[in-house]
């Protein structure tokens with residue numbers, strides 16, 4: 001059973017795609033209000049593991065997830081779990097900004113409306129507060145009813161973060177959220193993650209070692225579906241205990 005200091009925890013989590021064993025016996029605790037970076041070479045299972053945390057792998061045909069995912073006192077990896085509610089409480093942002101073909105306002109209002117908020121004033125408040133939390137309000141407040149697709153890539157990604165925040169999640173899963181962005185937009189996303197940590201627990205997949213070192217509290221190094229090392233980020237980047245970790249972070253392989 002997950003202790004209160006952990007927002008989320010997996011025990012012996014496995015993911016299979018048909019015969020392929022993509023994630024192997026992963027046990028990780030995610031402390032509340034912390035940022036955890038998942039790092040490792042391409043194909044080592046980072047995204048697969050991340051997607052299993054809010055049951056997104058259910059949407060992939062042939063994927064099977066075994067083991068435990070503890071969230072709010074419950075193992076949510078079973079068929080009777082309320083998956084729609086789970087995905088509201090554990091939100092996800094993808095690598096490529098994917099705003100809806102709608103206005104900025106509608107991108108944010110869509111989710112809350114879907115979950116039953118119909119009052120216009122309440123929706124207006126949610127739109128404003130979500131955009132503020134995603135550090136986008138000042139840039140878009142005068143064009144809320146313009147198309148979201150007219151925003152820059154970096155703004156679109158913050159809009160996608162705002163869209164996730166509009167559902168009031170507890171955990172944010174970020175799959176390489178800045179890898180498609182220029183350095184200025186990337187640093188805005190990094191600043192934002194640092195701010196959001198006060199209110200959310202954040203798990204981020206990144207290929208950028210400097211980014212992992214800058215923004216995360218703990219880092220998990222994956223290799224071929226296994227967890228090789230999990231430790232304080234500082235420790236991982238200054239004194240890793242496993243040779244494989246050191247080789248990876250110093251660029252000797254991967």
Ligand SMILES: Nc1ncnc2c1ncn2[C@@H]1O[C@H](COP(=O)(O)OP(=O)(O)OP(=O)(O)O)[C@@H](O)[C@H]1O
Pocket residue numbers: 017020022040041042043044045046047048049060
């Ligand atoms: N939908 C799928 N069907 C079958 N195999 C898959 C599927 N998605 C991923 N895989 C395989 O599972 C393994 C882990 O992939 P995953 O995308 O999780 O790795 P990753 O560490 O996130 O890689 P990257 O850093 O390149 O995004 C890989 O061998 C990949 O080919």
